[in-house]
Amino acid sequence: VSQNASKLPSKILELIDGFRASKALFVASKLKIFDHLKGKGPVKAVDIANDVGTSVCGTERLLDACASLGLLEKAPQGYSNTDSANTYLTSDGKYSLHGYIIHSNDHLWPLFTNLESAVKEGSRQNHRAFGKKADDLFKDYYHNQEVKQRFMAAMHSIAHLTARDVATAFDLSQFKSACDLGGCTGALAHELVQVYPNLSVTVFDLPEVISNTSYFQPSGQHVAPVTFVSGDFFKDNLPEADLYILSRVLHDWPDEKIHVLLSKISAVCRPGSALLVAETVLDEQKIRPSVAVLQSLSMTEGKQRSGSEYKQLLEKYGFTDVQIKITGNLLDAVLCFKKSLSL
Ligand code: SAM
Incomplete structure (x- = not known):
């Protein structure tokens, strides 16, 4: 040498x-x-x-x-x-990332090819990459069956890989019912019912997603049931639950939309109910982990947050006792409780 x-x-x-x-x-x-x-x-x-x-x-x-x-x-x-x-x-491997890889190739690669314009203009480059500007991030994915299936498979890949660590980051055995808002294929929901057999779990997502979940359900005799409910979490009533979950939802949306969503969740939560947020939590300098920092470059209207930013955000909507668990996996967990009236 x-x-x-x-x-x-x-x-x-x-x-x-x-x-x-x-x-x-x-x-x-x-x-x-x-x-x-x-x-x-x-x-x-x-x-x-x-x-x-x-x-x-x-x-x-x-x-x-x-x-x-x-x-x-x-x-x-x-x-x-x-x-x-x-x-x-492999596409049927135990923790297959195939769906996420195909999404990276077909969707993220064209977007990142236009990164220079994205940085100059400060906006997502859908119009350059795909010849059209989407008004809503998800309308992009759900306008055709093939793209929808690809996106759901990508979400499923990562959710399946992270579900055990998210489900066990905190002891959730005190809760009887959970609702995973934007829970997509139900990968986290299925892990939750495995870990907490007494927990009944509802997945709430847009109708286009809920109608397409059957392909992703685990098979086998001992699989506990999960309930799927369709709706729009910005507009419709949320299912009742004593634990709400937002996994990889907050980072997608601008502050005005987050305001609508967290206000709604806070309003339906009874004192003592909780909210579990699963996201990659940035360090206080907001430069690590790089996987989340690089994801920001796709220029959605949302953003990645540090632990203190999540704490501040959640407290603003009446949640207290905010606890953060860095899991070492791709997603971390933040648990907080709705303030009791006397606080
Ligand atoms: N929670 C899943 C996970 O961690 O893998 C999926 C995350 S994916 C980035 C965001 C999810 O939010 C999608 O399944 C999407 O369909 C759902 N979603 C987006 N807008 C929604 C809305 N207005 N109402 C309900 N669900 C919505």
Whole structure:
């Protein structure tokens, strides 16, 4: 190793190349290479190319890139999945991130291609990336079945991966009923009923989402039921519950919308009822974790918050005893209680 090697700005070089690595992972996922290799011994590039319907030389380069990134094993007999590819990259893996990867490729990649304009203009770049300006973030996703399914699969990937840590961040056994507002496919709800068998859980989401949840339900005899209710949390009555949940909802919306939502939740909460917020909580400098800071660059009208900002926000709407638990997973948890009348 030459003396200069120790002076190499490896972090910077890695960042310069980051887009190539992301795209290699995205394309291998889109082509379902990891699904193709699941449960098989080593497979030759030519056989993968024939089955997937791609060029041999291109496939070989992509497979080598994946091996170099640690996603595949390469041996003289061919390529095979690593354990983590089986768990996270196959579309039916235990903690599949396939849905989130496809969303990253099809939706976030075009948005981030326009990051320079996004920074100059301070706005989301839907019009540049997709040729249209959406008035509501979610109308974007729900206007066609394929895009909706892709978005829900992306939400499901992350929710499933984080659900256990969110559900157990605090002891929630004192609650009898919970309502997960914007609970999407019910991934967190299903984890909650597993962890707290006496808790009855309702998922509340837009009708377009609720009508599409069946695909995502866990199967098996011992799966406890979860109730799905459709509605608009800005306009409609919220289901009764003694624990409300907002997971990855607050960061999407501007202050005026948050005002409507938190006022409504606060109004329906009885003293002693609680609100559980699941978000990535930023450090006080608001530069870590980078996953949340980078997410901000998609320029939704909402924002990521630090622990003290969540505390201040929740207290403003009559919640007290705000506790924050950094889980070490992608989502942290914030629990707070509706003030009793005497306080
Ligand atoms: N809570 C899920 C999670 O953590 O994976 C999903 C988070 S996703 C970023 C936001 C969810 O809020 C979506 O499922 C979306 O359909 C829902 N949502 C958006 N606007 C809504 C509204 N006005 N009323 C009810 N749900 C809404």
